[in-house]
Amino acid sequence: MLLRFRVANYRSLRDEHELSFVASDVDDEIVRHTGVESGGKEIGVIPAVGIFGANASGKSNLLSALVAMRAAVRDSVADWARDEGVPRDPFALDPACRRENTLFEVDLLLGQTKVRYTYGFELSDERVEAEWLHAYPGGHKQVWFDREADRAGGEEFRFPNENLRGAKKLVELARPNALFLTVGASFNNKQLRPLHRWFTNNFWVVASDDAGVAQRSDYTRERLVDPKRGDDYRKRVESLLRVADLGIVGLDIDEALPNDQQVKLLHRTGRGKPLPLDFRTQESLGTHAWFAFLGPVLEMLERGSVLLADELDSSLHPVLAAEVVRLFQDPDANPNGAQLLFTTHDATLLGKGVVGRPLSRDQVWITTKRGTGETELYPLTDAGPRTTDNLELGYLRGRYGGVPRVTAGELAREVTELVSGGV
Template sequence: MLLRFRVANVRSLRDEQELSFVVPPGQESDAARELRLSDGKSLQVYPLLGVFGANASGKSNVVIALKKMREAVLDSYAQWTSYQGIPREEFALDPKSVSESTFYEVDVVLDDGVRWTYGFELGSSRVESEWLHAYPKGRRQVWLDRDATRDNVFEFPGDRLQDRALLVRTTRPNALLLSRAAADNHPQLTKIHDWFTQNLWDISPETERSQREQFTADQLLDANTRGRVEELLRVADLGIQGAEVERRPGMSPRVRLLHESNSGEPVAFDWQRESFGTRSWFALIGPLLLALDRGAVLLIDELDASLHPRFAAEVVRLFQAPWVNTKGAQLVFTSHDPSLLKTPRGGRPLEPGQIWLTEKDGSGATELYPLSDVDPGPEEDLSDSYLAGAFGAVPRVTQGQIGRRVLTALAGEAERS
């Protein structure tokens, strides 16, 4: 499971920002799950976090930063060559950021209950630092300490890591040691590398939809998953009773959804007749179920971009429900839809600690903070307060301001002409 993610100098995330799934000490949560650690202690961990904010406030950059950390771990050894430099996207509004390093760090707990902290700093042409710490008995064990400014760049306190000399000799200055180790299936480090490849997935509802439609269709062909796919189609109140799916050798399956009719007999629609919202929801079902089955961390940018609010709320419920999310899957999503902050009956689908807000300061840098820091009242309507700007993270636009600016611009153009 993912406990925390820290990042600095990536896009609008100039200063170090942290996204945390861990319930702060002293706070109570009905949504959090108890995570047992290898040292016998436990943590309360949220199954999902939602990042809300105005357009261009940097909320998507939080998800993008996680994706870029994953890409670095997967690609640095095989794809970062010395003449290309290291791919980075520094904070663009301050020239000094180009000369400063980009920072990433995650805290994760693997299946054996051991907590690990892994991170690195990237310069324009080399890995400035890299570190790996383990906490098998609650105390920190330093497995790797890399610092490019030292004569002895790599240090391995405790000599816990195997093949140290080989790793030092074959790790390029512009590649991560973790990536190099995984290339040879290192017996100790590969499991850390695998967390990024097998447990950190990203999707966008508006991209790669055809591939995800085919993946969901394949799950309809599987007797073990078909019932759940059809149930999710029905529960979203689309008037769908089921689905027909036909195998086609060498081609993607043909799907026809069965819709309710006045006659009582379901009517099968050709796929092209389905609405954009229905197809977007169908394409999302397959990855959702796979993430739930494998206990993965799923990243969804702009959850509400192509989905009806009812569908977005259903995604939240899937990850929140312990009887559905039995493998400890986690979700990070971004949105600016305030309807996700309350139920139709006025309840709270998300606790304040699960709601994270993004707001830019005067220099254009993003600040990321949980709503729990604002300490909303227990009966406060989070949606209304959010829209009113009580928590920040909303556009600074007064009613009619945009229209007035358009009229002013038009008047100026008329005078110039």
């Protein structure tokens, strides 16, 4: 389970920012109890977090930062060896940031016993400038390793104890531009592999672009025809298609047809017998989006991993978006502790009207863009809303930030003035 994520000097996230899945109130009905304590208090984990903000405020960059951290952990040994230096994407609107490090850090719980780990690193264009891994078995901190580069081009690895077994002999295999975690996992260190595996199995990004929808549709279809999945997977997909109120009552699968034609959706008719439609040419864009969404959702629920949904509202009706949030918050539907991190403009997720407000104040974060082009990230609770406040109305009126600074009718006036001036 992901507890916290820290990032600095990545794209529009210039300053250090922290996103937290840790609940302030462990008695909230959606909070997952972990039995793990920190500072004398139990850590409660939030299963779904939404990031609200205006266009170009940096919401997507936060998701991208998690993916960039995963890519570094996964690829630093094999891919970074092809070129000198380190691939990274620092804040571009200030040239000085090219000389500053990029920071990534996660705080998480792993395994059946839910041991807490803190892992992070800092990168320059040339090398790994720092890297650290701390574990908290039984709630007590153990420094497994600390790595730091020096100005002379060398670096120091510190192993204060023998808690990370076999680590010292791996130091000579670690290039300056490779992460030690990746090196250890590559050489099958039993203690480092679970953390490395957490990165490789996490962070599926669901975006609304046409290429992404087509790719995920293929994935959902391939799993439906995979004999290893069996009828249970098909029943879950059919159930989620039916509850979306798309007029779909089932699936027709014919493995004798070409791959992209094997799955057809059965639609309700006025004559009693459902009829299949050609998925590529006859189904609506909304149906394509929902069908494509199901494969990643079911995969992440099965793994107990983190699903990153960029602009959740762009392809899903607000009622469906709310149901996706509730799916992750339901302990019976999500027994493995999967988490959802999504960006959205959909203020109805904050209201008590149509969707019944699936998000509590703890689950909402805001991004704003400063005048210098930097993203500012903060939890809604920092904006001071009361438990009795109408969050939807307050957000739309700009009380909490994260909305465009555009007054009513401003766009029309601008266009009118341009047209009038041109005449």
